[in-house]
Amino acid sequence: MTKGNLAIVLHAHLPYVRSKEPGSLEEDWFFQALVECYLPLLETLEKALRSNDQKPKITIGLSPTLLSLLEDEVLKNRFAKWIDLRLKLLNSLKTNNEKATIHLINHLNHQLASWQKFGGDLIGRFEQLQTSAVIDILTCAATHGYLPLLRENPEAVRAQLKTAVREHKRLFKIAPLGIWLPECAYYEGLDELMLESGLRYAVLDGHGLLNANPRPRYGLYAPICTKKGVAFFGRDSESTLPVWSARDGYPGNPNYREFHRDLGWDLSNKELEKIGINEKRPLGIKLFKITSQKTSLENKEKYDPESAEKSVKKDAKNYLIDRKKQLLELENSIKIDPLLIAPFDAELFGHWWFEGPLFLSQLFSQSKKEGIQFITLKEALQKNPQIQLCNPSPSSWGQGGFHNYWLNESNAWIVHQWSKAGREMITICSKGLKSDSDIRIIEQAGRELLLSQSSDWSFILRAGTTTELARERIDLHLKRFWMLIDSIKNNKISNPSFLEEIEKEDCIFPLISPTDWKTKV
DSSP: OOSSEEEEEEEEOOOOOOOSSSSOHHHHHHHHHIIIIIHHHHHHHHHHHHOSSOOOOEEEEEOHHHHHHHHOHHHHHHHHHHHHHHHHHHHHHOOTTOHHHHHHHHHHHHHHHHHHHTTTOHHHHHHHHHHTTSEEEEEEOTTOBOGGGTTTSHHHHHHHHHHHHHHHHHHHSSOOSEEEOGGGOBOTTHHHHHHHTTOOEEEEOHHHHHTOBSOOTTTTSSOEEOTTSOEEEEOOHHHHHHHHOTTTSGGGOTTSBOSSOOHHHHSOHHHHHHTTOOSOOOOSOOOBBOOOTTSOGGGOOBOOHHHHHHHHHHHHHHHHHHHHHHHHHHHTTOSSOOEEEEEEEGGGBTTTBTTHHHHHHHHHHHHHHHTOOBOOHHHHHHHOOOOEEOBOOSBOSSTTSSSGGGSSTTTTHHHHHHHHHHHHHHHHHHHOOOSHHHHHHHHHHHHHHHHHTBHHHHHHHHHTSSHHHHHHHHHHHHHHHHHHHHHHHTTOOSSHHHHHHHHHHSOOOTTOOGGGGOOOO
16 A cells, blocks of 8 residues: 555535525526435445445535535425426437437436435435544535635624534534635634634645745645644645646546536527426536537537446546555655645536546545555544644635635625624624524524625626626625614514514524624623
């Protein structure tokens, strides 16, 4: 076996996209992620666990908003119908030699069977994998709030962290020790709030460690620790770029499934209306392969699953061989067993890159032959009790490496709104609330404030995609927040059914605590 280890870290997250009515675009995001990413990922890990030749180990962050969607009974009851609609459409297109269509039909049927076998309990399946020491589950900030932009009110950051820890403990019966910081974003002093919440380690982008003070002795290839006792790992670009990049990495293989060619764009409005969809949008039905990077979408060739599988085996072998070379080179230059940290958005595996779960499966099955050992972040810390003391550098893994993707001309206006609402929440919570009705109201106000802080909406505004939806979400949650705050100030709810309606719609974080926003004396 090669000295050193490879730590694959996945971050699974979706914003809170629960909606009252079925068939929304946001609901599609969730169901597509289920059928393309989360269900295949679970099956990959469970299958590897049962194998005598494989020793799968990954670290995975499950955001509280994603967990709330996975737990939601309303969404669970809609999933089978969502699958059935797509199966009917695919069956109407099927011909005897249509490999791509038959493959997707089989895939959807298989994922539905996997869902039904466990009663839709993905959280229980993740928990079992953690009990079996296959995965180490991290939490995230409660609603994936971009913490450096909330730092004006430290209590707002604390509420994001403590709400997340409380929710994680409710669902998994154990408090998390690690956290996936949203967008791997760090600022000076965040480690103190992490420690206060019981969080002891996280991942940063490489420059968060390389620009640390003092400069780490072993660079990216060992964790560092702050004086507060919080450890940080650094992303290794050599280990991530081949998997991350659609242009230069494996996902750009001509045999792999094309993400952007979707039947939802190909069908006419009339054809979509026949199946109950009133607007053009992706359906998660993709039947073409990349063909080449230069091939236009309308000229893509049909997907061949057998060719794709052969490419996956080859790419997985190539990845392991390159990591082996990297570890052998590092052995000659540093005195410790090197650690390679490869963090990714979980949705890369299956959603953006359809063959991603099969790639992971091949990594596990070929790792022993290639001499690569996998490890979780928790195990890596247990193996390295003595860690160099360093202060990480402010950083993120977003474009530019710092905070500008979430703070620019397209979305900077939100920060003032967060700060203003945060100050009001802190003031009320610090004074204390006497009546049960006021406590109930401020709890819901806390939920609305947290939901408005999701970095997803800032990201969408900057990316320029579904910007109207992002603005609507931010405005909706802040409007509800201020209506609830005004009802406390005026000691009266203008519409008695209003509170019940939004409690039913934004039914997240049942254990939310207003004391998280209380100023420390």
